[in-house]
Structures are given as C-alpha cells and as structure tokens.
Amino acid sequence: MNQAARVLIVEDDDTLRDALCDTIEFGGYRAVAAGNGREALSRMESESFDMVISDVQMDEMDGHGLLREVRNRKPEMPFVMMTAHGSVRDAVSAMRDGATDYLLKPFEAQVLLDMVARMQPTAEAGLPIVAEDPSSQQLCALAQRLAPSDATVLISGESGCGKEVLARFIHNESNRAEKPFLAINCAAIPENMLESMLFGYEKGAYTGAHQSRPGKFEQANGGSLLLDEISEMDLGLQAKLLRVLQEREVERLGGTKLIPLDVRVIATTNRQLEDEVREGTFREDLYYRLNVLPLHLPPLRERRGDILPLAKLFLNRYATVPGAYFDESAESALVKQAWRGNVRELENCVQRAVILARSNVLSECDIVLADQFEVSADAPAPAATARPALEGDLKLREQELILQALDATGGSRKETAEKLGISPRTLRYKLARMREQGISLPASA
Numbered sequence: 486m487n488q489a490a491r492v493l494i495v496e497d498d499d500t501l502r503d504a505l506c507d508t509i510e511f512g513g514y515r516a517v518a519a520g521n522g523r524e525a526l527s528r529m530e531s532e533s534f535d536m537v538i539s540d541v542q543m544d545e546m547d548g549h550g551l552l553r554e555v556r557n558r559k560p561e562m563p564f565v566m567m568t569a570h571g572s573v574r575d576a577v578s579a580m581r582d583g584a585t586d587y588l589l590k591p592f593e594a595q596v597l598l599d600m601v602a603r604m605q606p607t608a609e610a611g612l613p614i615v616a617e618d619p620s621s622q623q624l625c626a627l628a629q630r631l632a633p634s635d636a637t638v639l640i641s642g643e644s645g646c647g648k649e650v651l652a653r654f655i656h657n658e659s660n661r662a663e664k665p666f667l668a669i670n671c672a673a674i675p676e677n678m679l680e681s682m683l684f685g686y687e688k689g690a691y692t693g694a695h696q697s698r699p700g701k702f703e704q705a706n707g708g709s710l711l712l713d714e715i716s717e718m719d720l721g722l723q724a725k726l727l728r729v730l731q732e733r734e735v736e737r738l739g740g741t742k743l744i745p746l747d748v749r750v751i752a753t754t755n756r757q758l759e760d761e762v763r764e765g766t767f768r769e770d771l772y773y774r775l776n777v778l779p780l781h782l783p784p785l786r787e788r789r790g791d792i793l794p795l796a797k798l799f800l801n802r803y804a805t806v807p808g809a810y811f812d813e814s815a816e817s818a819l820v821k822q823a824w825r826g827n828v829r830e831l832e833n834c835v836q837r838a839v840i841l842a843r844s845n846v847l848s849e850c851d852i853v854l855a856d857q858f859e860v861s862a863d864a865p866a867p868a869a870t871a872r873p874a875l876e877g878d879l880k881l882r883e884q885e886l887i888l889q890a891l892d893a894t895g896g897s898r899k900e901t902a903e904k905l906g907i908s909p910r911t912l913r914y915k916l917a918r919m920r921e922q923g924i925s926l927p928a929s930a
C-alpha cells in the first residue's frame with residue numbers, strides 16, 4: 486500500500502487512546518497518540534499527518550481549541566471530532582467550526598476504520614508519479630496503454646517500490662478516473678475483518694454488527710479497487726474473492742441480495758505468486774484470474790534515474806524553509822545507496838534530512854539511513870523526532886526473534902505465531918511493517 490496514512494489520535498483517557506491506536510494500526514494505518522490539544526499541536530509541528538481524530542473534553546487544550554488551531558495552520562487537514570453520545574451540540578458546533586466529520590462515542594472499531602478510509606482519498610488522490618528512468622518511462626507508457634481496459638492488473642515488486650502509486654496512475658488514466666479508487670491492505674487486516682470489509686455485512690450478521698455496511702467492492706462500484714498484498718489473503722477468503730470476480734456480483738455477509746459490480750480490480754504482491762501457487766498457499770485459479778495484465782515494478786536500485794527526481798519531490802514536500810536543495814555531495818550519496826526499502830526508505834530519509842539540516846543546503850552528512858539513525862546515541866536530532874535508543878533496540882530484537890522463529894518453522898506463519906505466543910494477525914501485522922522497512926522475509930509455508 487502507499488505509505489500508510491498517518492492518523493493523529495488526541496484523547497486524554499489512556500485506555501481508550503491505546504484502544505483507538507491499536508484499531509487504527511490493525512486497520513493498516515499509522516497511529517500517533519497525543520493526550521491533549523497542546524501535545525497534538527506540538528507533534529504536528531515536527532511530523533506530518535494525514536488526519537486528526539480528536540476527543541472534545543481535555544485539559545490543556547480541548548478538541549474545539551485544537552480544531553480552531555488546526556484550521557488556522559492547515560485548512561485542508563481532515564479533522565474528525567469524537568463527541569459523547571447525546572451531546573449533539575458538540576458535534577454540531579464542531580462541524581460549524583470546520584470539522585470534516587464526527588464520531589459519536591461509543592463506536593465500533595469498524596466504524597472508526599470506515600471513517601479513516603473515507604478521509605483518506607482526499608489526502609492521497611493527487612499523488613504525482615515520478616518516472617524519469619527509461620525503464621520507468623516504458624512501464625508508465627505500458628500502464629497508460631492498458632489503463633482503459635477493464636481487465637485485472639497484477640503489479641509485482643518489492644515492498645515500498647511504488648506499486649500503489651502505479652495502481653493509482655492506472656486508475657487516473659482510465660475511464661474510471663472520476664469514480665472512486667479504494668485500497669485495502671490484505672496483510673494488515675485480521676482475516677475475519679478483511680472479509681467483512683471487502684464484502685460488507687448486514688445488521689446482525691455477527692455479534693457487533695449493529696448496522697449494515699457496504700464493503701469495499703460496493704463502495705468502489707464504477708471505479709477501481711486495489712487489493713494490496715494479495716498473497717497474504719488466506720485460502721478460504723481467496724475462494725470467496727474468486728467467486729466475486731467471476732460472477733461480478735457480491736453478497737454482503739448475512740445478506741440475501743446479490744449486488745451487481747462494475748469494479749476494476751488491481752492487485753499487488755511483493756512475493757512471487759507463482760511460487761505461492763506451487764507451494765499451495767495461493768489458489769491457481771485465482772492467480773490466473775488476477776494475472777491478466779501483469780506489470781513488474783523494478784526495485785529503486787535498478788532504476789537509479791528515478792532517485793534524484795524522487796528525492797527532490799520529497800524535499801519539496803517536506804522542506805520547511807524556502808529554496809531548500811541538495812548539494813553535490815548529498816546528490817551523489819543519494820544515488821549510491823542500495824535503498825533496500827525502496828522509495829519509502831528514500832522518502833523517510835529525505836524527511837529526516839530536512840529535520841537534521843542546519844540550513845537550506847542539504848549535504849551528505851544530512852543523509853542518514855534509518856539504521857544509522859536509530860543506533861547512534863549522539864545523533865544530532867531534536868528529541869521529539871529521534872526514536873529512543875531502547876525502543877530501537879527492542880524493535881530490532883523483536884525482528885530478530887520473528888526471523889529466527891520463521892526460520893525454525895520453515896516459514897510457516899501459523900507455527901511462528903504459536904511459537905512466539907502471539908496471534909496470527911499480530912504476526913501478520915508485524916511482518917507487514919518489517920516488509921515495509923525492506924526486510925526480506927522467507928516465503929510462507
């Protein structure tokens with residue numbers, strides 16, 4: 486998926502704040518927590534977010550105060566106010582002050598995730614695609630040629646190399662451009678939730694389904710649906726997906742009505758699906774159904790002509806001072822890197838360089854890779870943005886343990902989760918994050 490949307494959660498109740506952040510993270514997004522409006526504003530000064538979800542009543546600065554400040558500083562930022570059930574006045578005044586939407590507490594996890602998904606497209610719709618390397622230009626030309634067709638596209642490529650950007654490009658170049666483009670990350674969402682998110686559900690379909698909801702297929706009707714990291718979908722759900730693709734209609738969970746679909750499906754994978762088919766973890770019939778128009782996106786190190794144009798795009802996006810540019814030493818350092826985490830790693834690196842730089846000229850010493858940044862105790866970074874060394878160490882240790890367990894179980898996700906004493910969905914979530922950082926994982930058994 487494109488870099489997961491970053492959601493700033495502002496809530497003074499510790500337990501609720503943790504639960505909200507967990508839900509957001511399990512939905513495949515990034516959550517950052519703040520305990521009140523003032524803390525939220527200071528986080529917004531040093532980090533970028535795609536939306537804010539805030540409580541109303543908090544000490545220091547309440548939700549209304551925060552909303553006013555956010556509107557002054559970032560008029561376009563999606564802002565959702567969480568108001569207490571029964572206090573419609575708060576919701577109305579929030580909307581009047583420019584909130585994008587509101588959530589009445591208490592709400593189901595799914596309601597929160599739907600809200601985040603709804604807020605997302607405006608934040609990401611206008612992403613430009615950088616394609617300067619001759620191989621990228623050829624790929625874009627090919628993507629443009631196949632965009633008008635309704636056939637399914639399967640985009641393969643390493644994590645973070647821009648598969649979602651390419652998928653959006655295809656959508657934007659198609660006749661469906663004016664219709665919705667929706668994305669769902671099959672790796673980061675728990676299986677039972679993934680099914681209901683894809684196909685929707687009727688009220689009472691399962692405990693907690695208090696109201697009927699359309700699934701992503703229905704929401705994307707007329708447009709395109711991106712199934713990100715399709716190889717992570719379990720076999721049972723693969724069968725259901727195949728049926729929907731073949732029949733071109735969907736039935737909500739607990740429903741009785743078949744809803745006709747006109748959706749262009751684009752799937753992405755960072756694994757070799759042929760291998761997964763051979764190993765029996767991916768259905769052969771679904772593979773052929775998806776692989777009508779295969780596109781392979783090479784890793785960034787194999788299209789070095791894209792590195793500097795991308796770095797400049799990100800510099801424009803993140804620079805806080807006018808006229809920021811890379812000097813020659815920075816440019817040659819950027820081009821030389823291996824970029825195992827591909828474009829996402831490059832983007833993070835430029836974001837860090839902007840923070841580290843002491844002037845508008847960024848030089849080689851500002852180009853610091855993530856691993857150097859986390860372990861270096863005397864990194865000259867402001868405390869608010871540097872990850873504490875302990876947290877970095879723990880994360881590395883956790884990743885080592887996961888890799889060891891995968892090794893010992895021959896790649897079996899189920900056995901690895903059991904061995905580590907965590908749920909398969911937690912493991913899947915952690916693996917998705919590791920993949921995003923460019924860590925290569927053994928194929929699943």
Ligand SMILES: Nc1ncnc2c1ncn2[C@@H]1O[C@H](COP(=O)(O)OP(=O)(O)OP(=O)(O)O)[C@@H](O)[C@H]1O
Nearest residue numbers: 486487488614615644645646647648649650828829
């Ligand atoms: N050609 C490009 N032009 C502009 N931005 C790009 C390009 N390629 C990638 N990016 C940026 O790099 C980041 C990663 O891209 P994207 O999410 O599309 O990768 P991905 O291959 O789908 O990753 P994953 O496999 O982890 O889902 C995003 O922030 C995206 O905006």
